[in-house]
Amino acid sequence: MAIVDVKTEITGNVWKIVTKVGDEIDEDEPIMILESMKMEIPVAAPEPGKVAEILVSEGDTVTEGSVVARIEA
Amino acid sequence: MKKILVANRGEIARRIFRSCRDLGIATVAVHSEADADAAHVAEANEARLIGPASPRESYLVRDRVLQAARETGAEAIHPGYGFLSENADFAEEAEAAGLVWIGPTPRSIRQMGDKQRARDIAEAAGAPVVPGSRRFEPGELSGLAEAAEEVGFPLLVKASAGGGGIGMRRVDDPAKLEEVVEGTQSMAGKAFGDGAVFLERFVPKARHVEVQVFGFGDGGAVHLFERDCSLQRRFQKVIEESPAPGLAGEVRARMAEAALKLCRATSYRGAGTVEFIVDAETFEFFFLEMNTRIQVEHPVTEMVTGRDLVAMQIELARGTLPTLDQDGILSRGHAVECRLYAENPAKMFMPSPGPLDVLAFPDGMEHVRVDSGYRQGDMVTPHYDPMIAKVIAWGETRDEARARAAEALRATRVEGIRTNLAFLVACLEDEAFAAGDVHTGFIETRRGELLVA
Structure with a gap:
């Protein structure tokens, strides 16, 4: 079991968190949805696994490159 | 008219201020907390804070914009584009508050905001609309060839209940039409609980x-x-x-x-x-x-x-x-x-x-x-x-x-x-x-x- 960092590629606000810790998710499945400049942009799992940690809350501001969640792959 | 409030931000607010200055009219900016130091705020004669960064809590809050107009003594509102510009209720409220709405009548905004109604009005006025056919209920194929000829090829077979590209198939060859219509009717019946389809002209380029x-x-x-x-x-x-x-x-x-x-x-x-x-x-x-x-x-x-x-x-x-x-x-x-x-x-x-x-x-x-x-x-x-x-x-x-x-x-x-x-x-x-x-x-x-x- 490896812990994989999930990073955001954009700066924006956390709009909706659509998973919770413990959820099994597939590769490319959205963990949360960000909102930036009138666009909704999903942050997807880089590989399949189990959501280990969610490091942000809805409404938070996140910056490009920051780790927003971790999955156990 | 001595003072105009611009219910917007960014370049369009500045653009409108420029014309106001040319006409000798004073300007009022509204802004969110995130825009307190924005260019449009610095440039206006007066500015009013109307809420937090999120547009839903600031630029889209009709009461706050109207309150800003009242407090500053603005006589008119220019909405710019986006935000409240095509909000008929806001236009109505502004007029009811005794302000001049710099835009079309609330009625026009409503008419054109409803896409189906806009299409009907355009058609009645003699403007060409994308050719489309009547509904074909599940299993109904008679009159299809004639309808298709009127619409023209290539065309789209669209599920009446579909939308956003779902339940839509392109047909280039008249010989394939019946098969696609039957398939779409059957699929739409299962997917949407309504198997009716219609034909619409497709413009490839x-x-x-x-x-x-x-x-x-x-x-x-x-x-x-x-x-x-x-x-x-x-x-x-x-x-x-x-x-x-x-x-x-x-x-x-x-x-x-x-x-x-x-x-x-x-x-x-x-x-x-x-x-x-x-x-x-x-x-x-x-x-x-x-x-x-x-x-x-x-x-x-x-x-x-x-x-x-x-x-x-x-x-x-x-x-x-x-x-x-x-x-x-x-x-x-x-x-x-x-x-x-x-x-x-x-x-x-x-x-x-x-x-x-x-x-x-x-x-x-x-x-x-x-x-x-x-x-x-x-x-x-x-x-x-x-x-x-x-x-x-x-x-x-x-x-x-x-x-x-x-x-x-x-x-x-x-x-x-x-x-x-x-x-x-x-x-x-x-x-x-x-x-x-x-x-x-x-x-x-x-x-x-x-x-x-």
Whole structure:
């Protein structure tokens, strides 16, 4: 079991968190949805696994490159 | 009219303030907490904070905007584009509060906001709409061939209950029609619980051309020619121009006439835009929708006609607009507008907010206009749309306008965030664009070439 960092590629606000810790998710499945400049942009799992940690809350501001969640792959 | 409140932000707020100053009218800005230091706030005579960063809690809160107008003694509201500009309830409330609404009547906003109603009005007024057939219930195939012939090929078989591209199949060959209709009826029955389908003409290579209109509210109206806005990504426009390249004068004239019919039929008041989809091969055109506000791309029209559309809106609202005669409105040369976005073209045009450490536009270039929402040192926040500025250039010919726009963009410097600056230059200098081969799939099909450049 490896812990994989999930990073955001954009700066924006956390709009909706659509998973919770413990959820099994597939590769490319959205963990949360960000909102930036009138666009909704999903942050997807880089590989399949189990959501280990969610490091942000809805409404938070996140910056490009920051780790927003971790999955156990 | 001594004071106008602009219920907007960024470049369009500044643009409207400019016309206000020209007309000797004082200005009121409204702003969110995130925009406290924004350029539009600094520039207005007065400013009022109306809430937190999120538009839902500030720029879209009707009561707060109206309260700001009351407190500052503004006599009129200009909504700009986006936000509350096409909100009929807000227009009504503003008028009920004794304010002058610088825009069309709430009734017009409502009529055109309902896409089906707008289509019906356009059709009744004699503007061409995308040919479509009646419904064909599940298992019903009689009359299909005749209906298809009337609609024309290629066509789409669409599930009545579908939407957003789901339950939609393209048919090019009349021999395949029955099979596809039966299949779609069966699929739609299972998927939507309604197996009815209809046929609609499909335009494989489409252009987006729109006509700028200006109505006087009494059934009279003039047009200020067309704009081609085919270059889009994610349904957002990137480059606009006037006149539309390669469009015969006769087609342009018919399109303008169709737009005017719509204005006369609705006694349209003020600036508006009638959008058409144009078949890039056959030049057939169909009514798409009408936007009941000033458009982002209005400067290209101003550059070729020499008119100030915002000043016209204000003058109409205060009752001082001089009589306008269609014959007196002329289009000269060619204008191109490029939208500078805070985005990363290499990553599917993902937003790229951040600090504008450097923002410098060409200074004093002849026939170049820059409408910017930001100054050097400002922050582009993730709360609003990604447009930083519009760079507009005019030339005697399209080539001259293109070259001038590219020169202006090359002289533009942005540091601190990623932008589409180089991508815009690549578009302007692309050989297909230079040849006027524009269509709505342009950026998608030529992305490879455009990103390498």
